[in-house]
Amino acid sequence: MKYRVALNNLAKAVLVLFLVTFSISILVRWLPGDPIEILMPFATEEGRAALRAELGLDINVVQYYFSWLFDLLRGDFGVWYASTGDGGGVPVRSMLAVALPRSLLIMLYTMVVSIVFAVPLGIFLAYRAETRTDKTISNVLFAVSSIPSFAIGLALAFVVGVQLDLLPVIGYVPFAENPSEHFRSLVMPVVSLSIGLIATFSRLLRVDMIATLREDFVTMASSKGLSNMWILWRHVLRPSSSTLMTSAALQMGALIGGAVVIETVFALNGFGMLLTTAIATRQYLAIQSLVALIAVAYIVFNFIVDVLYAVVDPRVRGGRG
Amino acid sequence: MCCTPLLTHESEVGVAKGRPGPLGFYLASGWLLVCVFTAFFGDFFPLPKWDEYDYDNLGLPLFSDGHLLGTDYDGSDVLSGLVHGARTSLGISFTAVFIGSVIGGLLGIVAAYRRGWVDSVVTMYFNVSLAIPTIVLTLVMVALFATPNVDDPSSGWPRELVLIISLTLVIIPILGRLARGSALSWSGRDFVLVAESIGMKKRSILRTHIIPNVLPSMMSVAFLAAGVVIVIEGGLAILGVGANPGASWGSMLAKNRGELAITPHTTLVPAGVIGLTVMALNYFGDYFRLRIDDRESRI
DSSP states (O other), rough: OOOHHHHHHHHHHHHHHHHHHHHHHHOOOOOOOOOHHHHOTTOOOHHHHHHHHTTTSSSSSHHHHHHHHHHHHHTOOOOOEEEESSSSSSEEEHHHHOOOHHHHHHHHHHHHHHHHHHHHHHHHHHHTTTTTTHEEEHHHHHHHSSSSSHHHHHHHIIIIIIIIISSSOOOOTTTTTOOHHHHHHHHHHHHHHHHHHHHHHHHHHHHHHHHTTTTHHHHHHHTTOOOHIOOOOOOTTGGGOOHHHHHHHHHHHHHHHHHHHHHHHHTTOOEEEEHHHHHHOOOOHHHHHHHHHHHHHHHHHHOOOOOOOOHOOOHTTTTOO | OOTTTOTTTTTTTTGGGGGOHHHHHHHHHHHHHHHHHHHHHGOOOOOSOOTOOOOOTTTOTTTTTTTTOOOOOOBBHHHHHHHHHHHHHHHHHHHHHHHHHHHHHHHHHHHHOOOOOHHHHHHHHHHHHHHHOOOHHHHHHHHHHHHSSSTTTTTTHHHHHHHHHHHHHHHHHHHHHHHHHHHHOOOOOTTHHHHHHHHOOOHIIIIIIHHHHHHHHHHEEEEEEHHHHHHHHHHHHHOOOOTTTTTSHHHHHHHHOOOOOOOOHHHHHHHHHHHHHHHOOOOOOOOOOOOOOOOOOOO
């Protein structure tokens, strides 16, 4: 029975993926402007025909879609065409190898930082529920959660980067090159993305913790004489974290969008830069592969949540939830 | 610390939700009123034109003579920009959310009430569009419609129109899914069963019982969505595909972003205005949700 639900979800996910990528290939075809003109403005007729064939512009959209799909499944993300005139280009995969780790690291750091700060804060607020401290902090968090990350990023860049001159305002340093500079170059991007998430996560955790605190097993634990801290961290946190985890996984998807903008603000040349450039320069194959990658990531995150649900909350695992 | 009572058995559920107080709501309403008023009547304010360049006064600081919020690097007045930007940013946002909620709401409600294949198709459409992050979807849409043809630079649609269309496409699945969920929960209520059993037509049940109950919860989310749209518009401007330079709040800060070290206020003031507006919209939406929760708990 459980397998059937899982398979059903998997089938749905695959169908969604197919529809996303297929509609992208139709959309990309509609982009105005002949890509051949942009990619090879001074090419000969033979050169144009060759590029047309290579880009799959001479076949219909269905054939084109499947040839792209099979290439992708073999790990070939297509070619990034440069207007050198000879139709030469760089494999999208090698560009991804540079850009993707940057964006993934930013997202990973942001998630880790957000959860590390949000969980103690959420527990503290639930513990102090309805006191003046809780009300003040909760109000501030509500306000903070609605400030867009780029506004925080720009303010940080000005105060910390320009006025105090503490951190570099633009540029990315790989970890292997110089670990301390690597972290210094990512502090501001990660902080600007994290602040909103910390506020969102701690508010969610606070509400769920307060609800769990009303349950009988807490009364039981309390009357056994266990300390408040032990009860909060060991008994109440786990069953209260399912909303937090759903939100975290959904935010991973939203973070892709936020990270794209923040990358641009801090000139980190990550995945977002790649995608915007691909769209601006009509890199058909690249656009399609990049968007497919995002959609896969998004769907995988959602799939992981369903699994994590069962692992984290024993009530779901036992089928009693 | 050890003596603080841990249990909150006796507390009321509503209080524990961490809702903001009424003060925030009044401030939010005040700010939104100012913004909406500005968007409508900005033309009558005694200000320089937003796209007029005062070449004698480049990069004036805040509170300068004749330019209350200073000027940017090519001499356009920051306050006039904000006033004009209110019309563009709020116009784009409210239009997209309004059209998106009407279309999404209808789709969601019909899907929930008809069920069957209609429901499957609509839900699949919602899921597909929600699987693409909003910024990517709008990026592709703007590139698709707004970029002029290489041979004919005047081709392509106006940026604002393209932004409205793409952001509407973002809003439809968000509000549509909400409307579907809400309509599903309402159509199982007793009064709907009663209406069905006395032979009321489906169409009139929808009109008299389902839609009036779904609308309030859509309203509260619509305010949040308006905030989300303003943020996306700002993000798109930073990525270089927003409204024309300086025409909206987002494109104001995108235009002046490179001058952060020299004229920081030309970037930070629009950023602050965006932040305040989004915050106000969130307060407003949350206030509505609180009212609805109250109302529904009494039904």
